[in-house]
Amino acid sequence: MKIAGIVLAGGLSSRMGQDKAKLQLSEQSLLTRAVDLLEGLDLDKTLVSGFYPDFNCITDIHQQCGPIGGLHACVEALYDDYDALFILPVDMPLMGKPQCAGLLSEFKKHPQGVFYEQANFPMILALTLALKNYLTEALAATQKKDYSLYSLLKTLEIQPVNVIQQQNYRFQNSNTPDQWLNCLEIHQKLQNTKE
Template identity: 35%
Template sequence: MISLSNKNSLPNNTTQQHSSCLGVVLAGGLSSRMGIDKASLQRNQIDMLSYSKQLLTGSGIKNIVISGEPSCSSSQDILVADKYKEAGPMGGIASVIEKHKPAALLILPVDLPLMTMEALQKLKQVGELSQQACFYNDNYLPLYLPINAHTENFLKTAFIHQTKQNDGNKKMDNKTFSHSNMSKSKSGPSMRALLNQIPHKAISINTPASLFNANTPEDWALAQKRF
């Protein structure tokens, strides 16, 4: 079950005040359709993990963590492993919230090569002013997410079920099945389910291409033409 009572584990020199927003790069996917770790893809001589961190820094974020364990991470990166395995983006987000106790998150997937600082700044500004989750129309990520009672209640309820399901799978794995026979499908709550349960704003974007998602080599080739 998700707990919200642990101490913040950010280094002392980056400990955040309760009113601050923590940046999160979502980099915990398997990259199965791309064939290589999407975080390591090179965008104008820097990898996508570094590019994503630059975007968050440029949008006014001081503290950044990486959800997942990408191959190109450095010793300076603060990595948060998924506590809730195969639970999709929500599993990574829940793991970050449980470990770092932020007041809000600005969440950026690592596979948006055309994203801009201006687009992230707008989400952050609208979200902070309204104190609501904020995302672009028809795109749940990137996302500004305040960690309030609405968010906490959803996560507690969703991951009570997830924890029980994981415990049940472990028992079956030990008694009946080999690990290779276990289902690899994602079973966590969806972003849509979260946003349906909390106050939110869906806003328009001036540069729709910024939301282009690169999941395959073909997607990446198209994105490279726009760098």
Template identity: 30%
Template sequence: MLAGGRSSRMGTDKALLPWGNGTLLTHMRGMLIDAGAVEVVVSGDRPDVGGVPDATRDTGPMGALSQLASRLTDGAWIIVPVDMPLLSTDLLHALRAADTACACVEGHPLPMMLRVDDGMRALMHAVGARAGRERSLWALQQDIGTQHLPAARWQQALRNCNTPEDWIALQQSVIQARSG
């Protein structure tokens, strides 16, 4: 799970925003466990959940993933951002079921399933060492030929919150859905 980053557009640490009976971080971690995760690795300085601080800061999600590569055991890993609280276990299962090295939803680099082995770790390190836009999840996905699940089924689940306005709108949509 990616919970690092500066949260600069939000103005506060997104991982610590309240959600349900906890925070976005505890919610996403719980969802991964509910979806069958045997191990959850958190990117970012989160000692309370065994988070792995970035060795090199401000390298974006791909930089963080690259830094975690050597810690990931062989097998399928689901990478999720902390700021998509509407993700569903159904979507995570669909990604996990993809018979490919990498899968995501069309138009969205995350959530993503990666089948990690020595070759994938080497590629993650190589892409993570690039500069600018070439160090991105999109670049990794292009390099390995990614299976894209159709977006239509998952649009609501893929809402993220990058700004205070996004956060307010997301909360209002959840309240409306529960009352309507």
């Protein structure tokens, strides 16, 4: 089975006030960290949903449609050559390899797709005609509510996966400056416990 890793990084970052992909953590951009994380898994290729000249990217066909727009562009580009997508947003800086590897294991049991219930992401989606059609129809709709990830997961019966509560911090994202500061504090605590 061929699985492509996708880092979702095509958003506007309007709540953050700056491009989240370029935020620095341990002298590395969040985009580089996310790409490195996916490249450390047993995936066939890693790409970025967005536009960053130093990376192998897939740009949105429909601009400003959120994650659904990025997923749509990736599905259209990769449908014929891959069986599934492992999707990780750029703004989850505390996500670790064990959580990603665990999701890959769950995908073997639930081949239609899996996602972490705590945050919807990361997720793995099988590249099916149902997914392709759903995304095309959602983006053709005039209501923004049709861009809902929750609706996609429910309609396609993607399997939710839970993690132990002690790992919930791994699923924090960084959409706002306050969330980013919180992630930095947690990251620092994690670094201090390693020393």
